[in-house]
Amino acid sequence: MSKFILGLDVGTTSVKAVLISADSRNVAASHALPTVADISGGSRTEEREQDPGRIIDALNRCMGQLPADKLQRVCSIGVSGQMHGVLFWTSKTGCDWSSGDFFTTRDTSQLITWQDGRCSSDFLSSLPKPDSHLSVATGFGCATIFWYMKHRPEFLEDFAIAGTIQDYVVSMLCGLDGCVMTPQNAASWGFFNTSTNQWNENILKAAGFPLHLLPQCVPSAGLAGETRSTWHGVPAGTPVGAALGDFQCSVYSCMSATTDAVLNISTSAQLTFAMPAGFKPPDCPEHTSSISYFPYFQSSYLAVAASLNGGNVLATFVDMLTSWMRELGTEVSDSCLYEKLICCALNQETSNLRVSPTILGERHNPLCLGQVTDISATNLSLGHVTRALCRGVLTNIISMMPADTLQRAGATRIVGSGSALTRNEVLRQEVEKAFPLPVVYGQNADSAAGVAMVLCDRL
Incomplete structure (x- = not known):
């Protein structure tokens, strides 16, 4: 059997x-x-x-x-x-x-x-x-x-x-x-x-x-x-x-070739590609660098832009709105509100509002907190704000690992994964706008499947 x-x-x-x-x-x-x-x-x-x-x-x-x-x-x-x-x-x-x-x-x-x-x-x-x-x-x-x-x-x-x-x-x-x-x-x-x-x-x-x-x-x-x-x-x-790291297992589940770059957006966000065989990281920390080198498997490394701000930013936005509504005497569930926000943003294909969503800072720059700029009387709708917030999550991660860095490393496509990306069509649209490379979404891009695959491949 x-x-x-x-x-x-x-x-x-x-x-x-x-x-x-x-x-x-x-x-x-x-x-x-x-x-x-x-x-x-x-x-x-x-x-x-x-x-x-x-x-x-x-x-x-x-x-x-x-x-x-x-x-x-x-x-x-x-x-x-x-x-x-x-x-x-x-x-x-x-x-x-x-x-x-x-x-x-x-x-x-x-x-x-x-x-x-x-x-x-x-x-x-x-x-x-x-x-x-x-x-x-x-x-x-x-x-x-x-x-x-x-x-x-x-x-x-x-x-x-x-x-x-x-x-x-x-x-x-x-x-x-x-x-x-x-x-x-x-x-x-x-x-x-x-x-x-x-x-x-x-x-x-x-x-x-x-x-x-x-x-x-x-x-x-x-x-x-x-x-x-x-x-x-x-x-x-x-x-x-x-036990293995959830990030490495998520990458393992969906990186089918060394020329794949993987973008994971779940609670946090990471953009990564595999370093060539034999790569050795620097001896000392590069404190201001937004790219780190995570141990992977068989003495190899991943180059990683690991952002603290991903799906948790969107969750914080939803929590803020539900809290405001509660104070105003209106109750609505987080899931219902989230769905309505996505619908509003899908109807708003673009926005000139600018949101820098680094509400948690970043490890390489902990004092860089969130900002909202270019505010006008015409871009304050929920559609504008949600669209700008989703774009801001992508803009932030790309600022940490620019697209030309991926191309110089030999990446030929972006593999998208993570729960936030899976359930948010607006976020996927912004991903596809942000990268000059084709974007695909892995069917089994999750850590639980990845850690099982690791053991399966070693039986």
């Missing part, structure tokens, strides 16, 4: 589970659910945290929607998820398996996500210089731990292990005593050298960093262990891959 590979993606706003055939790589079943995991940052409005219990609950419910007969024939599990963030837990007691064939969280911290802004520019400049080609930014795991060392050292005393949310899922599935992490996720934490695949232990130790919180590094696409017990019908003893 056919065997299946289970791919899981633990994203910023949703989780997804995909079953692909181990023989054909075709998707046999999939299901996605929102996590609704965001929680208030308290008095510090720049804090961005999520409830891991809600995330794992959504993952369990997602698994419950997949065909039971196929789950029983899963031969391998791959996990990807949101990078940069950090979750703390206490060894194997970080979960509870007493509810049957699924686990729930126990003795964990909140997830501090990649969107977290508690590390100011002044604080980051006070940190030791990393031995890495990648800069350290707020929302990065090691920077967050340094922040706790300074502001809440007692917090760290309660936990023995740290990792990304996807690393946590792997650890709990396998019953690991510690955390294993691939270079893809380790690089996203900062203070990790991708050439040697080692943490900057000497630098961190000299700064008093709690080294026991650093995960053990294992190769990307390598195995972390086996499932400790039956999980939603998936047999005990099923191999589980070490």
Whole structure:
């Protein structure tokens, strides 16, 4: 009988589970659910945290929607998820398996996500210089731990292990005593050298960093262990891959040739192309550069313009409008309003309004916030504003990686992916206007399918 590979993606706003055939790589079943995991940052409005219990609950419910007969024939599990963030837990007691064939969280911290802004520019400049080609930014795991060392050292005393949310899922599935992490996720934490695949232990130790919180590094696409017990019908003893980055898995799912450039717009936005074989990144961070080099597979790299501002900008716009309407005594759902905004923008084919949507800043320029210019009495309709906002998201990412950079790198087409791009025709129209290259949209351009494909190709 056919065997299946289970791919899981633990994203910023949703989780997804995909079953692909181990023989054909075709998707046999999939299901996605929102996590609704965001929680208030308290008095510090720049804090961005999520409830891991809600995330794992959504993952369990997602698994419950997949065909039971196929789950029983899963031969391998791959996990990807949101990078940069950090979750703390206490060894194997970080979960509870007493509810049957699924686990729930126990003795964990909140997830501090990649969107977290508690590390100011002044604080980051006070940190030791990393031995890495990648800069350290707020929302990065090691920077967050340094922040706790300074502001809440007692917090760290309660936990023995740290990792990304996807690393946590792997650890709990396998019953690991510690955390294993691939270079893809380790690089996203900062203070990790991708050439040697080692943490900057000497630098961190000299700064008093709690080294026991650093995960053990294992190769990307390598195995972390086996499932400790039956999980939603998936047999005990099923191999589980070490968690990968959601961005790399999304690219893997839709980059069919090295001449493809991939544009992903989901919560955030990324534009990327593959660097040639043998490429080595620079020794030191280029702090003002908008292009970074992310570790990919088999010692290769992706050139990436990683914007903090993508679908989350549109979501913030919708939230603002619903909040205003609520204050005016009118209730409308976010989804209904979103659909009406897209309709308005489709009827407004162009706009001379200019929106710079960098409301979260950018890692290479954190103080560059959003602006609206060229405002006139004739361009204030919802159609104008929504059209200009969608164009602004594209203009921003292209300013970080211009089209001629892609062409010089040998890119022959743009592959579009991501949930925001999938559901927003206006955004797709603006993509096709913005690039001189043809634009195609990948059928399986998602991280859950990508991480399953990675394992499938390595069987």
